[in-house]
Amino acid sequence: MTNPVNRQWLLARRPVGSIVPEDFSYSESTPPEPGENEVLVRSLYFGFDASQRIWLTDHGGYLPAVGVGDPIRTMGIGQVVASRHPGYAEGDLVEGFLTWQDYNIARADGPMPLRVLPRSDDMPMTWHLGVLGVGGLTAYFGVTDVLKVGPGDTVVVSAATGATGSLVAGICKAMGADRVIGIAGGAQKCRWIVEHAGYDEAIDYQSEDIGARLAELCPEGVSAYFDNVGGDMLDTLLLHMAPRGRILICGAMSSGYTDVQLQGPRNYMFICVKMLSVQGILLTFYRDRLQEGVEQMGRWIAEGKLNVAESVVEGFEHAPSLLPTLFTGKSPGKLVLKVADPV
């Protein structure tokens, strides 16, 4: 630990449209010293999430924008190497907001402080970024608390191979849903969600007419739609919702999360005439119930009701090139970058 190098990926400029390598710059520094009530955390894993793209816009979306010249914000797992806060001990594994650096200073008084991971745990550590992290818990609370999926429900899920979408079918089935239909791009992904992610049916948006397939698969209408995509797909679903159906707005991947003005749902008057319920979800609203989610998801995994998919890439240098693959195509499940091993 003498004079370690702190590698950093900084925001070189605000991306316009798709992310390109020139939007980032590489830098090195020495690790900072933690002040009173602060901890110094060494990065082990970074998770990749589409919302990172929003944080790079000049408004930042629902969090402060990442400043030009600043390291890129990420969800990550790290290890405490020095602590001046009583809640964290040297060696603790922690999960939460980090940045693309080897070393981060963290405070415990923010809205989402770093969470200390259990010392003994039969789960792979990376799962705390996926199935037990933001994507997995958003799926959990989205299905159980917002959509309140249960027996009788026909659920449709967009971006069904994503870190969130790949878990939704399993949760819906555990809650007793009659049928869960996933929308994904390409025959291979459609096969994957049926064979590995608990979906009953798949619709391939690249080669099929989504509306026609929904009419065929759900003649009584869709009772619950877990929307990760927005755009034209949301408009198509609005046409095929059952009376009093529920929609969860979880994301809008179709927008690419750039600065471009979002396409609002032009068919939104069906909310009125079918008396639909459209709700959003943001995990910060569940900060007091996260442990409940982690425990229930853990039980379902142990019972074989959830299949966890992730791909782990190794090497700090790959961070900038991995981020755009969230929008251009990647393996199913959670994408994680391994930066270092714990000591």
Next chain:
Amino acid sequence: MTNPVNRQWLLARRPVGSIVPEDFSYSESTPPEPGENEVLVRSLYFGFDASQRIWLTDHGGYLPAVGVGDPIRTMGIGQVVASRHPGYAEGDLVEGFLTWQDYNIARADGPMPLRVLPRSDDMPMTWHLGVLGVGGLTAYFGVTDVLKVGPGDTVVVSAATGATGSLVAGICKAMGADRVIGIAGGAQKCRWIVEHAGYDEAIDYQSEDIGARLAELCPEGVSAYFDNVGGDMLDTLLLHMAPRGRILICGAMSSGYTDVQLQGPRNYMFICVKMLSVQGILLTFYRDRLQEGVEQMGRWIAEGKLNVAESVVEGFEHAPSLLPTLFTGKSPGKLVLKVADPV
């Protein structure tokens, strides 16, 4: 009743954009004979409602389109002049779907059969088209059952002088809301909603910046928005909703209810990041609870908690020229046409 004339206003052609006189044609016929299980109803009052414009499009919206050559569908009050159905007696006053004719044949087996009005009633008969009809009951169930307004709520209402909007503030106050702010066009209407319709504050969309006024009046955000307008106003409200706020989609007057593609809410991702709940309402979903609404609204009127506003125009000939005034401007409250007196 010997050889009475049945005056009719027929749809001459589908309107394009705003309604013009040439969209209608006048005709006369003789009253039809009721068949088995049918009743013949003489028209007394027609209510005017913006959704009548949707029924004139070729898709009709949420009801079958009015056919070209057919009489215009309306909510109305009539009197049974001949009955071949056990549920209706000659002389009964009835309320429900009629058409712009002096005489309508009604059936009792449709989704919304004519409702027999109480014989003795201390309310003006026309109120069954307004405060005790579709607009009033939509306001009632929208506030009490969908938005679930109560203590602590700051409610905003668009089209606050409308048949529905003019009742929303009173209902919200009866339910314990802290504050109700109405949006209306022009100083006169803004004064009217505060002086006569129970609003605490008014925003004049013709002369004020709605967003700036909302920021000033609701620094903590709007907890419930009763939306009758859609369009840019809905987008502005999405920016000013409080976390976990609720929005009721009751209508989209800004669209004029023409065939033009609706403008979807471009700021709808705030549904996600503020975890809003957006719900619709259509009164047919409350068909089993209408009486509850009528009784509660009646009690609030008797207690002085609701002020009823209506303007009654007389003369069958005025029907076509009154309909477009719903979009171009009219007196506050419900617009009703008197066609005939009961016998």
